[in-house]
Amino acid sequence: MPTITFVEPDGTRRDVAAHPGESLMAAATRANVAGIIAECGGSAMCATCHCYLVAGTLPEAEPLEAETLEFVARNTRATSRLSCQITVTDTMEGLVLQVAPQ
Numbered sequence: 001m002p003t004i005t006f007v008e009p010d011g012t013r014r015d016v017a018a019h020p021g022e023s024l025m026a027a028a029t030r031a032n033v034a035g036i037i038a039e040c041g042g043s044a045m046c047a048t049c050h051c052y053l054v055a056g057t058l059p060e061a062e063p064l065e066a067e068t069l070e071f072v073a074r075n076t077r078a079t080s081r082l083s084c085q086i087t088v089t090d091t092m093e094g095l096v097l098q099v100a101p102q
């Protein structure tokens, strides 16, 4: 069960024990991470689960995630990801994500 660190919009760091197979968004919302709203429930439509990758590596974004980041998300960066579209694996230990401002 990897520990993922989410940096909330106010700078608070939250270490969350994530379950392999769930999405990073699901892990964050279960832990009440501030700023992860997940309005669409993980359908890659709302971008209210937008995070920036700070440390660690992630698989490439699928086309649906990339399109939502391009057309829906605000304040995007090269490191932007939709946490609902990323499935937790055991190799993600130590991953750090900063919650994007809404």
Ligand code: FES
Pocket (backbone or CB within 6 Å): 025, 037, 038, 039, 040, 041, 042, 043, 044, 045, 046, 047, 048, 049, 050, 068, 082, 083, 084, 085
């Ligand atoms: S929860 Fe809506 S895009 Fe991720």
